Amino acid sequence: MNILLVAPGTDNLQRKVRVVPFPQASLPLLAALTPSHHEVKIIDERLENIDFDGKWDLVGITVMTATAYRAYYIADEFRKRGTKVALGGIHPTALPDEAIQHADSVVIGEAEGLWEELLGDLEEGKLKKFYRHDCPPPLAGLPCSRLDLLDKRYLLRHVFQTTRGCPHNCGFCSVSTFMGRRYRHRPVEEVIEEIGHYPNARIIGFLDDNIVGNPRYSRELFQALIPFRKKWISQGTLKLAENEELLKLAAESGCIALFVGFESVNEDNLKKMHKNFNQVDKYKKLIDRFHEYGIMVIGSFVFGFDEDDYSIFDRTLNFLESANLDFAQFSILTPLPGTEVFKQFTAEERIFSYDWRKYDFAHVVYHPLRMTPQELQDGYNYISRQFYSLPRIGKRTIRNWRYAHYFLPASIYYHWVSRHPKSLPEEAASAPLSLKDKKQSPVV
Ligand code: B12
Ligand code: SF4
Numbered sequence: 484m485n486i487l488l489v490a491p492g493t494d495n496l497q498r499k500v501r502v503v504p505f506p507q508a509s510l511p512l513l514a515a516l517t518p519s520h521h522e523v524k525i526i527d528e529r530l531e532n533i534d535f536d537g538k539w540d541l542v543g544i545t546v547m548t549a550t551a552y553r554a555y556y557i558a559d560e561f562r563k564r565g566t567k568v569a570l571g572g573i574h575p576t577a578l579p580d581e582a583i584q585h586a587d588s589v590v591i592g593e594a595e596g597l598w599e600e601l602l603g604d605l606e607e608g609k610l611k612k613f614y615r616h617d618c619p620p621p622l623a624g625l626p627c628s629r630l631d632l633l634d635k636r637y638l639l640r641h642v643f644q645t646t647r648g649c650p651h652n653c654g655f656c657s658v659s660t661f662m663g664r665r666y667r668h669r670p671v672e673e674v675i676e677e678i679g680h681y682p683n684a685r686i687i688g689f690l691d692d693n694i695v696g697n698p699r700y701s702r703e704l705f706q707a708l709i710p711f712r713k714k715w716i717s718q719g720t721l722k723l724a725e726n727e728e729l730l731k732l733a734a735e736s737g738c739i740a741l742f743v744g745f746e747s748v749n750e751d752n753l754k755k756m757h758k759n760f761n762q763v764d765k766y767k768k769l770i771d772r773f774h775e776y777g778i779m780v781i782g783s784f785v786f787g788f789d790e791d792d793y794s795i796f797d798r799t800l801n802f803l804e805s806a807n808l809d810f811a812q813f814s815i816l817t818p819l820p821g822t823e824v825f826k827q828f829t830a831e832e833r834i835f836s837y838d839w840r841k842y843d844f845a846h847v848v849y850h851p852l853r854m855t856p857q858e859l860q861d862g863y864n865y866i867s868r869q870f871y872s873l874p875r876i877g878k879r880t881i882r883n884w885r886y887a888h889y890f891l892p893a894s895i896y897y898h899w900v901s902r903h904p905k906s907l908p909e910e911a912a913s914a915p916l917s918l919k920d921k922k923q924s925p926v927v
Contacts, residue, residue, distance in 0.1 A: 484521045484540035484606065488513055491544060491553040492528040493843055503529050504638045504893070506630075508690050509545045509572060509594070514629035516598045525632045528553070535560045541605060543598075546572040546582070548819055549843040555585040562587070567610065569601060574839075576661050577821035583612055591615035592661065593647070595625065619662065622647060622669040627677045638889065639716070641684035645674050645704060646691045653746075654756040654823040655785065655816060658692050666696045671703045678711060686739075686889070689717035694741075696720075698729055705729070705736035718742040721761065724769035730776055739886060740779040740809070748802045749795060752788035767806045779809040779883055779890075786863055787816035792853040796862040800869055809883055810893070811870055814844035815863050816851075836910040845905045856911045864904035871901040 490507040506527065514523040526533055542561045546554040551574045558568040562585070571590035575582035582589045588610055590597050597614040604610050633640055648663040649656075678687065694717040695701045708715070714737045721743060723730055733741075747753055750763045773780050784799055803811060818825040818834055819842065828834050828849050835856075836848040845863070847856040854862070869875070876894040883890050 484602070485538060486517060486521055486523045486602075487537065487539045487542045488523060488525045489533060489542060489544045489554075489557060490525075490527045490529070491546070491550045491557055493549050493553060493840070502636050502638055502892075503527065505642060505688060505690070506633050506637050506640060507545050508628065508642050508644060510543075511628040511630050511632055512625070513543060513571075513594055513598055514632050515626035516595060517602065518599065521602065523629070523632065525629075525634075527634055528557075530634050530636055533557060535564060539566050541567050541569060541602070543569045543571065544586075546570055546574040548574045548577075548817075548839050550574075551582075551839040551842075553840075555582075558585040567605060571598075573657055573661055574820070577657065577819070579613060587612075589613055593620055595620040619648065619667065622667050623673070625669060625673065627680055630681065638892065639686060639688045641678075641681050641686070642688045642690050643674060643677060644690050645669050645671075645694065646696060646700075649692050649696070651757065651760070652823070653744075653758045654827070655746075655819070657819050657821055660821050662692075666693075666700075668697065668700050671700070671707050674704065675707050675711075678708075678713070684713065686714040686716070689715060691717055691719075694719050695723045695726075695729065695733070698726060701729060702732060705732040705738075708736035711737075713737045714739045716740040716742070718744075720744070721765065721769045724772040727772075730772065730778075734776040734778055738778050740781055741773065742781045742783065742812075744783045746783065746785050747788060747791070747795075748784075748799050749788070749790050751790040755789060766802070770806045770808060774807070779886065781810040781812065782808045783812045783814065785814045785816050786866075787847065787849075787851045787854070787859045789852040791851065791859075793858050793862055796866045800866055803870060807882070809879060810890070813863060813867050813870070815847055815859060816849075817842050817844050818849055836908045838908065838910070841908045846908055847911065848908060857907055860905065860907045864901075867897070867901040868904070871898040873898065 488510040490510055510525045514525060517523050544554045544558055558570060561568050567587045569588040569590060570582045570586040571594055575589045576591050579589045579591050588601055590601065591613060592615055601614055630641060645668060647667050648665050649659045650664050650666065652659045652664065716739060719741045723733060745761060745766060746758055748763055753759050753761050770780050786795060818828045833850040834848060841848050847860045850856060851859045876898060880887055880891055
């Protein structure tokens with residue numbers, strides 16, 4: 484069969500970009516799971532147009548909430564032409580009954596074992612509507628991801644995964660609900676074998692949620708990485724900086740930057756979101772420790788928690804300056820389907836937009852408690868503009884001059900994005916209650 488795997492863009496604007504930071508790791512993995520008698524092509528819609536009239540026996544689309552609208556459009560177009568479509572990924576896993584309205588099959592959860600079954604069923608003409616596991620599949624014995632099928636225009640194309648699942652259950656995050664509340668690891672030797680296939684990749688990415696969740700595993704992995712002399716980036720928690728031996732090993736194995744979910748500088752928010760393993764008073768000291776080992780810290784901050792008022796933006800900006808954070812990703816709190824926040828806001832009738840295109844972490848889709856939706860939107864635009872102003876980028880680039888060839892293009896991209904402020908979704912205007920009125924409501 485001829486199989487097309489698609490990573491959809493986030494909107495209907497068909498504007499293509501020249502370079503994209505990361506590929507969607509699910510697609511080269513699906514390609515690797517596909518038996519070799521099939522032909523597979525991968526398209527990232529951010530880089531390339533889709534030929535809807537191509538001769539495909541099956542189109543597989545990976546779907547996040549923010550890309551769901553576009554994914555459904557693509558699926559509908561193919562199905563109009565008689566092509567079979569399968570949807571998978573975190574959004575169809577959260578809302579399979581919605582997804583099946585646009586597909587012949589929906590794969591719920593992780594694809595290993597299910598994708599192969601789906602392809603066999605399609606060949607025999609007995610495709611099922613839903614494919615799902617009883618429990619998450621083991622990560623031992625995964626095939627090497629087909630990174631060779633990816634477009635070359637990614638800032639970081641060589642991406643690997645060592646763990647899935649997370650024992651924490653932060654209220655705004657989908658990971659533990661969908662990947663399970665237990666870390667599952669790929670055997671270190673399999674990860675290393677896969678990396679070994681790309682001797683020319685100087686910098687690699689581990690797309691884990693927490694590469695240091697299990698220190699014993701991380702130690703083994705970092706030791707095995709040292710001989711490769713690669714540079715790598717990943718996600719982790721501040722706990723790494725509290726374990727000096729592991730931090731040193733991470734640096735020796737080539738870690739140059741870690742993406743860390745600080746989420747908030749307001750400890751009350753962290754408590755309410757069950758993320759109190761983050762302690763605000765330790766942030767600066769731990770960031771300094773990463774810097775001592777030459778590791779840049781990319782901080783993720785979310786705005787709009789119930790304890791946030793408008794002062795949160797300046798408080799966060801002051802913190803970022805004083806702590807010398809290297810890079811930051813700002814998000815507006817987004818009630819992702821399947822999360823605790825989604826359940827809470829739905830019960831409290833605070834969500835005013837279910838337009839998945841707005842669930843991109845840059846638009847307000849609910850009533851915050853201590854701000855108006857407009858204030859939250861404005862504050863998000865304000866902090867993005869301030870942090871990615873040219874003088875501040877210049878200062879940070881000088882500090883991180885060694886990695887300026889990665890750092891500067893990413894900063895300029897964020898600068899450009901921050902100069903195009905996001906507007907509040909139109910639905911906010913016709914939302915049934917204003918925040919002020921809602922405060923009188925017994926549910927809030
Ligand atoms: C790495 C990562 C990123 C990277 C790279 C993103 C990328 N392009 O892949 C960066 C940092 C850029 C990023 C950005 C964002 N991310 Co992100 N990211 C992740 C992370 C940590 C890992 C994803 C990954 O590569 N996994 C490895 C692959 C192999 O697993 P997988 O994608 O789940 O695929 C498996 C199954 O889902 C299934 N499957 C997936 N697709 C398909 C398709 C078919 C046809 C089939 C059959 C099966 C199938 O099979 C695969 C193998 O088992 C996840 C968290 C997580 N653990 O999932 C969050 C996550 C996916 N991100 C999330 C979000 C919200 C974002 C942002 C919107 C955040 C923001 N503030 O902007 C942006 C969106 C950017 C974009 N348009 O891609 C959310 C999505 C939630 C949701 N409901 O949509 C997640 C789940 C994290 C969370 N906190 O909840 N992200
Ligand atoms: S935010 Fe991080 S620590 Fe919290 S549940 Fe998600 S992956 Fe786990």
